[in-house]
Amino acid sequence: MPASGATSRRACVETLLTDLHSSPVRVVAWERLEPWAVARVTLRGIAAPRTAVVKWVRDQPGSTRTEPWRLHTEVAALRHLSDDLGLAIAPRVLATDFSRGLVVLDDLAPRTALDRLLRRDGAAAHADRLAAFARARGELSASTAGHAGRYLGQRTSLGPADPAAAADMAQVAQLRNRAPGQAAALGVPLAGRVSHEFGAVLAELDDPGPFCALSNGDAETNNVLVHEAGPADARLIDFESAAYTHALLDAVCLHVPGPAWMTVGDPVATGLADHHRRTLARGVPEAEDDRRYGTGLTAACLFWAIARLQRFGALDARVQGDRSRLQLVETLEAAARTAEHHRAHPHLAGWARRTADLLRRRWPDADLDFTDPVAFPPYTARHP
Structure with missing residues (x-):
């Protein structure tokens, strides 16, 4: 400067x-x-x-x-x-x-970014901080659901609405237009029942209903601050792309790798999924309905995986061993596992697994077992 x-x-x-x-x-x-x-x-x-x-x-x-x-x-x-x-x-x-x-x-100091602690010490050392992160994401959604009009009042008082306010909807529209052609070119077309479920995923995110809540637009561990010791509270930062959108998009980071990670582990076994869901349900009672919650969460995770698949061309051109290739394979498989756990969108989940298998064959360097907690512990960073 x-x-x-x-x-x-x-x-x-x-x-x-x-x-x-x-x-x-x-x-x-x-x-x-x-x-x-x-x-x-x-x-x-x-x-x-x-x-x-x-x-x-x-x-x-x-x-x-x-x-x-x-x-x-x-x-x-x-x-x-x-x-x-x-x-x-x-x-x-x-x-x-x-x-x-x-x-x-x-200033929220002496709190520090959670991703820095995870990179330094590993997820096992900060299970309570991860739980606080999951609760904070749930609390943000639970407390803001139903108040979109009040946010709009705050936003319009500062000037015209910005492009970020429709960022998620723009991404939904973009994926609706781009994904079928790319999937067909890869040899895994979105056809038949798969196409029907893909449409249902986009419809869910287009119209979140009671799950419409405020997001900061980047629900990742770099945007949450926690104390290294003491109370496991959490504070969220970076609201430059904030908007009301589907609350379960903010839960994707617990189930499927975000941009910084190759793995996130099993959020059900660790309890992170339950921490988020129970907190969310305080303001969005529909989160207690297994079918409604599972359908919404699966839609959000599969949407994220398909969106990340749009990077295929760039990753295919990279050198062997590039960790982003591994990340993309695990992203597809983690989304499929989430769908299978909640028994939702089974045909699209099967498509995600077939696409991951195709990438494993195309990229032998990415044909690894990402569920092995020794080789790939939770929150393994994408970059060494």
């Missing part, structure tokens, strides 16, 4: 917080949290030294995530949680200056 940019943002934060507290506030330290457009600041003048987190819109040429609507969406979502619903599950918004593309948030 250019020094002038940091200096300007520091002055803006001081002005915002001085106005908020009606007394002078100084930024005495500015710690950039690379590679994000985020800094932790140490403040003086608010009773005692304290810290806050500053986020801003990137302005360097070639940067990603430069759209101003991202901060508008994050602020709307966080205010919806804290002001509309009284939830302490995410940071509070302290101050904003949208003209400068800047927002000041609560």
Whole structure:
């Protein structure tokens, strides 16, 4: 970050917080949290030294995530949680200056990102933190279900709706158009009963009914902060792509590998699935219905697997041994296992297994047993 940019943002934060507290506030330290457009600041003048987190819109040429609507969406979502619903599950918004593309948030330190702990110590060492993560995802959905109108009020008060608000629906439409052609080209067509179930999956996600709830748009372990020791609570971060969508899309990360992982283990055996489901059911009673819940969860997991299959061309061009190939095989098989466990969408689950088998034959380096907990313990990272 250019020094002038940091200096300007520091002055803006001081002005915002001085106005908020009606007394002078100084930024005495500015710690950039690379590679994000985020800094932790140490403040003086608010009773005692304290810290806050500053986020801003990137302005360097070639940067990603430069759209101003991202901060508008994050602020709307966080205010919806804290002001509309009284939830302490995410940071509070302290101050904003949208003209400068800047927002000041609560600092949740000394919590740290759960994915860092999993990479460092392995999942077995942090079973209680993973359980807290599963409950936090369930709590977010349970507490926000039925309140989409209130969120929309927060969002529209900050300006026009942004493209992220329809991101999931856009992905559903894209998959509806692209997946059949790609599957046919691979030699595993989505035809007959498989096609019918694929349509049912998309219909489920198009119309979540009582499962419509707020998501931060990236339900992964890098976006949850936990204490390394002490109470196993959890706080969710990064709401730049927040939107109301199907609540069970937020449970996929417990059942099927996300972008960072090759495996996630067995969430039923570890209890993670139950932690999430019981918490979700407090606000969405339909989650207690085995058929309704199983159909929705299976739809979400199979949707994710088929979406990830769209990367086939890029992965097929990579060198032998690329771990993303292994991840794609396990993603398809984990989604199929979820469907089989819940006895839902059996034909599409069978298609997922046949597709995984095809990839195993095409990529002998990916023909491994991912259910072996010794070779592939839960939350094995995709990159060594």
